Amino acid sequence: MPATSAHPQGPGAWSTLSVSRDRVRADFATVASHQLRTPISIIRWALDSVLSGRSGRLTIKQREYLERAYQQNSFMARIVGDLLRISRIEEGGISVVFSTFSVPALARTVLLESSLLAKAYNCTLAVQTKDGVPAVTSDQIKLKEVLQVLVDNAIRYGKREGRVDIKIAAKKENILISVRDHGIGIPAREQKNIFTKFFRAENAIRSQTEGLGLELYIARHYVTAMGGTIVFNSVPGEGTTFMVALPRKPLAGKLLPVPVPARRAADELSRMVQHLGDGVLILDTAFRVLHCNSAAAKLFSLNREAISRYVGDLVDAPELIKFLKRRPTAEDSMEAKLRLPGDDHLAPFRLLLLPLRNQDVITGWALVVQETIDHRRADLAAAERIRREREFVSITVHELNGPLSVNRWSLEMLKRESIGKLNAEQRRLVEQIYRNNERQLVLVKDMLNLAKLQQGRFSINPQPTNLAVTLRDVLDSFRTAAHVKRITLRWVGAQRMPSVSADAGRIAQVFTNLISNAIKYTPPRGRVTVRARTVSGTELRQLTGKLGVAVRHTESPQYLIFSVQDSGIGIPLNQRRKLFTMFFRSQEVLKRKIEGTGLGLYIARAIVELHRGDIWFESQLRRGSVFSFSVPVATKR
Template sequence: MKFSIRWKIFAAFILLTAAMGGVLYAYLVPILERHLVVDLSEHLFSQAGIAALAVNRESGELNRYAPRLAAEIGRQSKARVTIIAPDGRVAGDSEVPPEKLADLENHKDRPEVIQALQQGRGSSIRYSTTLRSEMLYVAAPINLGGTGTGTIRLALPLNSVDQLKLKLHSTLAVAILIAALIALALSSILSQLVYRPMRQISQLAAEIGSGNLSRRIQIRRDDEFGGLARVMNDMAERLQEQIHSLATERNRLDAILRCMGEGVMVTDNEGIMTLANPAFCALFDVQEEIPGRPLMEISRHPGLHDSFRACLQKKSEHIQEITIEIPAEKIVLTHWVPLLDGDRVSGVVAVFHDITELKRLEKIRKDFVANVSHELRTPVTVIRGYAETLLGGLLAEDPERSQQFLSVILNHSERLTALISDLLSLSEMESGNFNLKLGPVALVTTIRHAAELLEMGSNEKGVALKLGEIPERTTVLADQRRIEQVFFNLLDNGIKYTPAGGEVNIGVASSGADVTISISDTGPGIPLQSLPRIFERFYRVDTARSRELGGTGLGLAIVKHIVQLHGGSISVDSPPGKGAIFRVTLKKP
């Protein structure tokens, strides 16, 4: 059974009160009993002195008046009175008839008689064979004139003393009991006074333990409890400030982790996940709760676990690039850092950088550099070769052939000019400094002008340009010159890849706030695997044929950038063997 501190304090007071009462009772009883006997003896001595004076006043023979006088004094003093002659014979006794006095023993050798004759007073406690009980005897000498010195003795049975002692015990016990009850009442009040601040401090500690740090103790004391209450209040306030600071810091860290584009995870030294941010969950396509799950359950990629073990073993940073396929293939740069607790590794922090796009852009950059180098090297090499031949004397030796060489040099220089112009246009568009002069543009006029520029070339090749029904008032929000460049490039592309006898069709459809322009051809089409890359710079479905047709490989890339700068979109479909269809969607003014 569990007792509160209040009951323990109260029980301590009860035990202390009981112990003090017991000690006090044990100490006072014998003292008071001795004082009772002494007081009773003194009282008997006083009465014996008075009785001696009464005997001294008597005259005549002792045997005549002693029985009467002993009886009278006995009635007055309520004690047994014995008058003893100088020779020890009993002359009178208040408890013995005169005719039986001769049967009593000689009292000359009684201790109290001897002491009275020698010291003037005597007393003793002993058993009386006459009365058959313990008696208290006191004796005093009496002057009998010429016959000598006798003794008067007063006796009181101790059973009366025992009754007085019993009353004394009862009175003392009642007094101690009353004092104990008063002490217990005061103890209860005192224990309550002591317990109340302790209970308040205990409740405050319990509420602090449960997380309620706003509770405070009202301090109205200047003793130790008041000091303890102040300490508890200060501690609660400091804890509240620290927890608020920690919560703020944790919220800040949570916000940082949630906003990070890189995946972050924390594990213990057994590989059990303790923290992961949303970017990590998205990277590994994890929907369930991560904390508490083993790393092995998240991903079974061998490189991931090799990096984890390497970081634990080396107790140092570890960087490794891995490729995962969750759900699509991704290239991830992992950075592992051990959490050290002295010399012991308590866990690992890992940061995952998704560098798939960087790798793709790096590949595009490398392809771009290789393509530009190749596209520049071919015409430069041709121009250089023909120029060296002309400088070698061919110009004077064979003027007709020299003209052919000069024509080739001119064609390749024009190709270089077109390539450089397209590269500058792309660079300008991608730099963010490309300005468009937007305004309402009539589609029918713009498309017809682009078709007219290409009509001669299409007629020579035998490809028909067919313009569908376009309402005269159909307009789009665009830059006149740039949007015409889009249509020109798409029509030129369709004519180049459509064989003789084929056709290039142009259609316009309006829907809500958008206008969609479709340009289709009847050429060989675009292979399915090439469709995602068709708008990349220098990408060619058929490299040899594209160069033969004189393209730079940048036309569709320029078209895509111009359309996107207008806030529109472009897409391509190519049913197998049925040519290609390019769709450009632009906004109405």
């Protein structure tokens, strides 16, 4: 049976996971949103089916519990939606779909949809429109989301029995929309952070208002993508007004024809500068953007709508515009301080302007923006970024765990029929809801572990322990799952073993993952066998050497080796190198629609390595696999 280590050698092998050094590049928001969407949708469908009465009548108490689950699921959907939007923003994937529509009509729709929330807060909603407001050509769906956020926030953070006013007017080529509350306002010290990611104002935390602090960050990006601006004015004790200005037509007056020579030169240069670390903007003679590389797009929060627009409309930097107006005929440079989008501080930059020529005629300029490192500011920014990311993960997990835990209790009461009998169809749907709720709890736990790995906070607390007890407890927890599939689950070999210095809870996670996978990927009437044995460091080297496995830790005099063998589907040869990587799921697993996150083995490897052990596997297609890991035995002193 061919064997593979979690640490393949040779060209192209991935680097060994070291929790103190390796920072996983995957974005937490992307993972959470994509992994949680499916179970949320299934739960929503099943709840709709039960609550509609199509599957049978419900008692008052049953309906109350199911409606509570529906509310919690809706809240989960909102969080996941925000996480998905964040991941798209981070990937530069905001797409704008233009259509022509009436903003006053859209605003009235938003107020109608917010009426239940307003009723709960005893709040009056009103929209005022000046005569002759023309239709706008913009993204109706994104503008609606922005207005929904502003109105809902105004209701939540305004005064109870208060009022929220929306005013709409036309001014020159823009449509102006304001949303005002008459609440307590935003403290002056917090105002600079209001559009930053994960920020939650003190009054939101104090009032325990649900949310991750993402809505205004998303709203700002949406408005910018539509070519508009969003600002606010807040007076503590009097209230807050958010103001959105949108062009009536996309890029009105900016899409002028670009001279062919300039475009040709820009196209050639753009290919050369796309992946440079410095920000590069290719400009024509009217300082319209012909191309921006990925670094410039990230630096100035630019998207595809920036092309052919005047750079002064895109970048809030008077010094930069003055520099451009020099129109140098040779290379020119200067030091400047620029204010970047979403940052109130001025950051130091070196600007370099290079003329582009075609047959000695200047057809444009290449503007290179090099950030000058302010080490003290960079250190403070890095520390703040780490603090915010940790806070974000903590808030996200808390917000996700809350509704899932509430639902678990309600669903268990329904399943046990403690609050009323269920018919066969109702029982099936409740089981489906419960199963997907449990699936989400596992996902959230895995993602918390992933986030800790990303931040270097995944740790163990080793204590002298008898892992035989740990293994027996885990095996007992899988007896029912094995029985349902008619799988023989047994432990053979030594059941007495020496003490080891280990974190029993973390090792239990490894056992759980390996045994769960073995049962999951083994067909009915199959076998799952667990073995444990003690070997010396030399024997471990010899054993793994015969298998062709390169282990890293053999310095301890003695090791415990645990193995989990199944009679399952096996792992194709061409997919084995990826098995311990994050989010990997084999094609066979996907084809069979077997549930999972693709994080279990990645986390198991981290746990084993923190114990200075190794993990590896052997597999034969359609015959099964054996996963093994080693843990050093505690030495006597």
